[in-house]
Amino acid sequence: MKIFNIASLLTEAAQKWPDRTALICPHRPDVLGRTSLTYRELDEASSHLAAHLVRGQAPLGSRIIVMLKPGPDFVTSVFALFKAGLAPVMVDPGMGVRRMLRCLAEGRPSGIVGLPVAHLLSLTAPGYFRGVKVRVTVGRKYGWGGRTLAEIMALPKEDVELPAATREDDTAALLFTSGSTGPAKGVVYTHAMFRAQVEAIREDFDIREGGVDLATFPLFGLFAPALGLTSVIPDINPAKPAKADPRRILEPIIERGVTSMFASPTLVSNAARFAHEHGLSLPSLRRVLSAGAPVAPRVAASFASLMSAEGRLSTPYGATEGVPLTTIDEREISGETRLMTEQGLGMCVGRPLRGVSLGIIKISENPIARFSDDLLLPMGEIGEIIARGPMVSRAYFERPQDTAQSTMQQGEAGGDFWRRMGDVGWMDSQGRLWFCGRKAHRVATSQGLLFSIPCEAIFNNHPQVRRSALVGVGAAPHQRPVIIIEPHSTLKAPKWQALVEELSTLARSNPRTIHISAFLKRRSFPVDVRHNAKINRERLAVWAAGELSRG
Numbered sequence: 120m121k122i123f124n125i126a127s128l129l130t131e132a133a134q135k136w137p138d139r140t141a142l143i144c145p146h147r148p149d150v151l152g153r154t155s156l157t158y159r160e161l162d163e164a165s166s167h168l169a170a171h172l173v174r175g176q177a178p179l180g181s182r183i184i185v186m187l188k189p190g191p192d193f194v195t196s197v198f199a200l201f202k203a204g205l206a207p208v209m210v211d212p213g214m215g216v217r218r219m220l221r222c223l224a225e226g227r228p229s230g231i232v233g234l235p236v237a238h239l240l241s242l243t244a245p246g247y248f249r250g251v252k253v254r255v256t257v258g259r260k261y262g263w264g265g266r267t268l269a270e271i272m273a274l275p276k277e278d279v280e281l282p283a284a285t286r287e288d289d290t291a292a293l294l295f296t297s298g299s300t301g302p303a304k305g306v307v308y309t310h311a312m313f314r315a316q317v318e319a320i321r322e323d324f325d326i327r328e329g330g331v332d333l334a335t336f337p338l339f340g341l342f343a344p345a346l347g348l349t350s351v352i353p354d355i356n357p358a359k360p361a362k363a364d365p366r367r368i369l370e371p372i373i374e375r376g377v378t379s380m381f382a383s384p385t386l387v388s389n390a391a392r393f394a395h396e397h398g399l400s401l402p403s404l405r406r407v408l409s410a411g412a413p414v415a416p417r418v419a420a421s422f423a424s425l426m427s428a429e430g431r432l433s434t435p436y437g438a439t440e441g442v443p444l445t446t447i448d449e450r451e452i453s454g455e456t457r458l459m460t461e462q463g464l465g466m467c468v469g470r471p472l473r474g475v476s477l478g479i480i481k482i483s484e485n486p487i488a489r490f491s492d493d494l495l496l497p498m499g500e501i502g503e504i505i506a507r508g509p510m511v512s513r514a515y516f517e518r519p520q521d522t523a524q525s526t527m528q529q530g531e532a533g534g535d536f537w538r539r540m541g542d543v544g545w546m547d548s549q550g551r552l553w554f555c556g557r558k559a560h561r562v563a564t565s566q567g568l569l570f571s572i573p574c575e576a577i578f579n580n581h582p583q584v585r586r587s588a589l590v591g592v593g594a595a596p597h598q599r600p601v602i603i604i605e606p607h608s609t610l611k612a613p614k615w616q617a618l619v620e621e622l623s624t625l626a627r628s629n630p631r632t633i634h635i636s637a638f639l640k641r642r643s644f645p646v647d648v649r650h651n652a653k654i655n656r657e658r659l660a661v662w663a664a665g666e667l668s669r670g
């Protein structure tokens with residue numbers, strides 16, 4: 120197995136461009152008071168912390184919780200852990216304290232690099248942090264051990280060989296899923312996976328060195344230093360994108376001449392709306408990636424119109440277990456696939472990236488130990504999406520049953536494998552993938568299966584509908600399909616009844632929705648905290664059952 124450490128890409132960049140700005144974060148300086156760092160400074164700071172960690176009590180391969188806000192200290196700490204051969208454990212705090220604690224305990228951490236509140240949490244709930252020995256506090260340290268990051272940076276530099284000689288398949292990080300359709304699980308990321316992601320972003324999305332990147336999502340922002348970009352960190356809470364002030368996205372793009380950006384659909388939608396309302400344009404943007412949830416074609420078109428003629432907005436497909444896997448350009452969406460999406464054929468997420476293979480198999484809840492060609496469905500038929508490629512994770516951390524449920528061996532044991540993505544879709548004659556929703560969100564009726572994205576698109580076309588959600592009430596395979604509507608404005612009884620009549624007409628006009636006759640109104644939908652576009656249909660189904668039972 121080859122020796123490779125993802126942090127070596129930062130060191131190589133620092134050798135190549137020592138004085139180029141690597142990070143800009145005006146609202147959150149690092150522990151030395153710096154609001155920007157050059158590549159040399161970032162490399163030296165992360166090596167300084169890494170050397171201290173190597174001398175600590177955590178052996179090579181240990182898992183270390185990272186609980187920091189986006190900023191220079193976050194980037195420095197994560198690269199330091201990579202260099203030290205330690206695996207950062209990252210959990211979205213927006214999932215709630217109890218679920219977050221369960222995830223942290225499941226990672227069996229040996230240390231914490233975090234804000235004072237993180238260390239305080241470990242003391243008030245010690246049962247979840249039994250193995251913690253290494254402590255680095257970013258901020259003031261109170262009654263717990265270890266050192267602060269400022270104290271470490273003031274220590275003399277140690278002569279330690281860095282980065283650690285990790286192998287390609289060694290665990291580089293443990294990233295937990297959001298748990299929006301089941302229990303949150305720790306996805307094992309290897310150093311080779313991270314490198315494959317960097318190469319895909321560089322080559323398939325043409326994001327080249329020397330550009331300026333807006334890091335609206337902390338993990339994606341880690342790729343910027345490895346790509347030779349200047350990373351601008353905006354003053355937003357990435358866990359609550361719906362509440363982010365769009366000016367804090369648009370201002371740095373305009374002021375810093377941002378050339379690339381990754382953003383959730385919610386951020387893209389809100390920024391586009393604000394920019395159009397105030398007559399703004401974003402000519403410096405050459406590449407925008409929007410993912411994490413389905414991106415409505417009208418949202419993609421609206422934001423793309425703010426960019427220059429050479430600019431491109433792409434919507435990659437993937438998940439924590441493997442991303443990016445496919446991509447499609449907004450121009451192809453507007454020119455070819457948008458009308459098909461609006462007619463209920465699903466959402467086209469494009470062609471697989473180089474080195475990625477996709478397939479569609481029959482939907483099943485049972486484990487499939489080994490892949491064979493006879494599992495594949497004919498072109499055009501909806502089934503489970505499966506994927507394989509260098510950026511796809513092989514395993515969940517210490518969850519052998521979940522790993523067995525979601526992976527299929529290709530050939531000999533220990534060799535290549537396919538991952539079942541938990542999504543449904545179909546492939547067209549041009550090799551493009553059409554996403555039709557989560558497998559868990561399908562509704563099994565007496566007339567057949569219904570899928571969320573195709574059905575909801577029919578009703579989302581109505582001007583009074585902000586969004587809709589398909590849910591099933593009752594037991595499969597005789598569920599009653601219900602469409603829940605979140606309207607743009609408050610609708611009193613007469614106007615709601617008029618809207619229901621119009622939606623019923625729409626339902627009868629499309630073969631995918633012809634058997635849907637139940638509509639419910641809800642002022643707002645429960646959503647995934649990270650993207651605010653992943654509708655929690657499980658909660659909505661319970662609510663719908665209660666509403667229908669009350670007549």
